[in-house]
Amino acid sequence: MLTDRPSDLLRGFIIVDEGRYVGVGAVLGLLQAANEANRLGSAQLARMAHYDALTDLPNRVLFHKELSEALARARRRDEMLAVLCVDLDHFKTVNDTLGHPVGDALLQVAGKRLLGCVREGDTIARLGGDEFAIVQTGLDDLSGAARLADRIVEAVSHPFDVMGHQVVIGASVGIAAAPSDGDSGDELLKKADMALYRVKGEGRGGFHFFERAMDDRVQTRRALELDLRHALVAGEFELYYQPLFSLGAERVQGCEALLRWRHPARGLVSPADFIPLAEEIGLIVPLGEWVLRQACAEATAWPEHVRLAVNLSPAQFRSRHLVQTVVSALSASGLSPHRLELEITESVLLQDNAANMAVLHSIRDLGVRISMDDFGTGYSSLSYLRSFPFDKIKIDQTFIRDLPHDADALAIVRAVTGLGASLGIDTTAEGVETAEQLAELRTHGCREIQGYFISPPVPAADIAAMLGVAPAARDGGEVTALPPPAGQTSVGPGDLDVVSVSGGSTAARLQV
Ligand code: C2E
Ligand code: MG
Ligand code: MG
Numbered sequence: 001m002l003t004d005r006p007s008d009l010l011r012g013f014i015i016v017d018e019g020r021y022v023g024v025g026a027v028l029g030l031l032q033a034a035n036e037a038n039r040l041g042s043a044q045l046a047r048m049a050h051y052d053a054l055t056d057l058p059n060r061v062l063f064h065k066e067l068s069e070a071l072a073r074a075r076r077r078d079e080m081l082a083v084l085c086v087d088l089d090h091f092k093t094v095n096d097t098l099g100h101p102v103g104d105a106l107l108q109v110a111g112k113r114l115l116g117c118v119r120e121g122d123t124i125a126r127l128g129g130d131e132f133a134i135v136q137t138g139l140d141d142l143s144g145a146a147r148l149a150d151r152i153v154e155a156v157s158h159p160f161d162v163m164g165h166q167v168v169i170g171a172s173v174g175i176a177a178a179p180s181d182g183d184s185g186d187e188l189l190k191k192a193d194m195a196l197y198r199v200k201g202e203g204r205g206g207f208h209f210f211e212r213a214m215d216d217r218v219q220t221r222r223a224l225e226l227d228l229r230h231a232l233v234a235g236e237f238e239l240y241y242q243p244l245f246s247l248g249a250e251r252v253q254g255c256e257a258l259l260r261w262r263h264p265a266r267g268l269v270s271p272a273d274f275i276p277l278a279e280e281i282g283l284i285v286p287l288g289e290w291v292l293r294q295a296c297a298e299a300t301a302w303p304e305h306v307r308l309a310v311n312l313s314p315a316q317f318r319s320r321h322l323v324q325t326v327v328s329a330l331s332a333s334g335l336s337p338h339r340l341e342l343e344i345t346e347s348v349l350l351q352d353n354a355a356n357m358a359v360l361h362s363i364r365d366l367g368v369r370i371s372m373d374d375f376g377t378g379y380s381s382l383s384y385l386r387s388f389p390f391d392k393i394k395i396d397q398t399f400i401r402d403l404p405h406d407a408d409a410l411a412i413v414r415a416v417t418g419l420g421a422s423l424g425i426d427t428t429a430e431g432v433e434t435a436e437q438l439a440e441l442r443t444h445g446c447r448e449i450q451g452y453f454i455s456p457p458v459p460a461a462d463i464a465a466m467l468g469v470a471p472a473a474r475d476g477g478e479v480t481a482l483p484p485p486a487g488q489t490s491v492g493p494g495d496l497d498v499v500s501v502s503g504g505s506t507a508a509r510l511q512v
Helices: 006-011 024-050 060-077 091-098 100-117 143-157 185-201 212-234 271-280 284-299 314-318 322-333 353-365 381-387 397-401 407-423 435-443 460-466
Strands: 080-089 123-128 131-139 160-162 165-167 170-178 207-209 237-246 252-263 267-269 307-311 340-344 369-375 392-395 426-429 500-503 506-509
Touching: 024 060, 060 080, 060 123, 060 131, 060 185, 080 091, 080 100, 080 143, 080 185, 091 100, 091 165, 100 123, 100 131, 100 143, 100 160, 100 165, 131 143, 143 170, 143 207, 170 185, 185 207, 185 212, 212 252, 212 271, 212 284, 237 284, 237 460, 252 271, 252 284, 271 284, 284 307, 284 314, 284 322, 307 369, 314 322, 314 353, 322 340, 322 353, 353 369, 381 407, 392 407, 397 407, 407 426, 407 435
Parallel strands: 170 207, 252 307, 307 340, 340 369, 369 392, 392 426
Antiparallel strands: 080 131, 080 170, 123 131, 160 165, 237 252, 252 267, 500 506
16 A cells, blocks of 8 residues: 555555555665666567568668658768668468468578678668568669669579578569659659569569659559449440350351440440459459349240350359359349359369359359350369369360461360360360351351451340340340451351351251
8 A cells, every 4th residue: 555644655656565664765666676777678669660570671661761861861962862662572372381480481591691792871671571672762764773773683582592492583673763754752652662563574584663654554543443433333334145056956046245344535345445444453253243144034035955164263163152142143033043154264263263163153053054264274274174064165266376377276166166075075166257267166066156257255135136035124225236356257247048157068057
């Protein structure tokens, strides 16, 4: 307890223990010790707040502080300054394959090598992960920054001995300079990072200065991202359909739904230009659901023997609601499950294999067919064919393009159709553009073709006309067909009954 004598209180906190006073000196000693510990503690705290515990280099907080001070100095002295963003190439692989302790040790040694590249007065920091940044001061021109970047790339390219492992990595460096690229720390870091991004895109192991065009590209992408987020609500998406023509039944027995974005300023945008971005920003999940619902609704108007094919993105498998979405799209439209084919690519089986496989089995159990799209462009196609009972293999158009003259393409087509036949899986050739290609495919037992030779993808109303039915009620406005690519032979709406599909010696009439 504390004494309540006013005189003792004046001396400070004097503790009495069972009526005995504890000496004032002892109390002061305790207080001093506590103060000292406190002082040491705050020095340590200050260090922790400004330095990276692993490499002992300045951290992001101190880097920003040093950078703004260096910028102020450079302005006063009318000097140039460079910010270099350094990324260790293949660091993630080392971490994943040799484990985190080796990764950590590698970061420590790499940090020391980087430190050996800079001059006194420059700041080098670890911003996080395998990302380092440097402020280089006192520059007369940019050649000094290029020389430093060169030294870094060279220094990091030598093998590292880490915990008994010899590790070979590399470094990519992006550079932005003040005052030419900006005068705030944030802006310079952002631009150095854009330059770094470019180095990585060009194969890593080098350096690049920031260029205006990089910023423009990023701005364009950001604008596209905003537009894309808005497009679904604004109803700017629509579906085109491309016929799948059976080489046995000699008629259209399916149509593939292909997404189009009618951008108010850019016009019709092709999926190759926006699907990767939609996947990246997660929009593909609601968008894919819209495609499925819309396509199922439109396909109900088609003749019973015409199936609907819909593409699925790997990202839709990650959402975990895919089976429910398929069930709901089928029941809302009334389309029979056996008329639906879902097209996946090998990447679906590459990522999170067991979970995705379970989803695929659940969908197939509904009676829906599963096709392997773009076959031949992935990694280990053959093992994937054994791992799931696919109903159809779609041979990628890159192999069809070179038919009938390219011997390698021919060998691949022959092998895949043979494999399909022996595994009991149908084969479809994508991108068939000429009668010669068709004849070749027929010879090798291909079951189905798709391509401009039959028809390019066309709006829903046109496919309905081709199939001789009235289109289903749609929620979009009027649409027009994409102009067919130059020089292609194609079938226009309503023309299917008059165009002959020549298979070389045998000519068959297109029927629906
Ligand atoms: P895919 O599923 O392999 O679709 C076939 C692509 O080949 C389509 O391109 C089609 O227009 C094009 N094509 C068809 N016949 C020919 C031909 O004879 N010659 C040539 N050169 N090309 C032909 P599109 O419509 O630009 O679609 C590209 C890709 O975008 C599709 O490839 C598919 O992977 C993806 N995609 C399209 N719609 C969707 C969608 O709703 N969801 C998802 N996840 N992906 C989609
Ligand atoms: Mg497809
Ligand atoms: Mg394909």
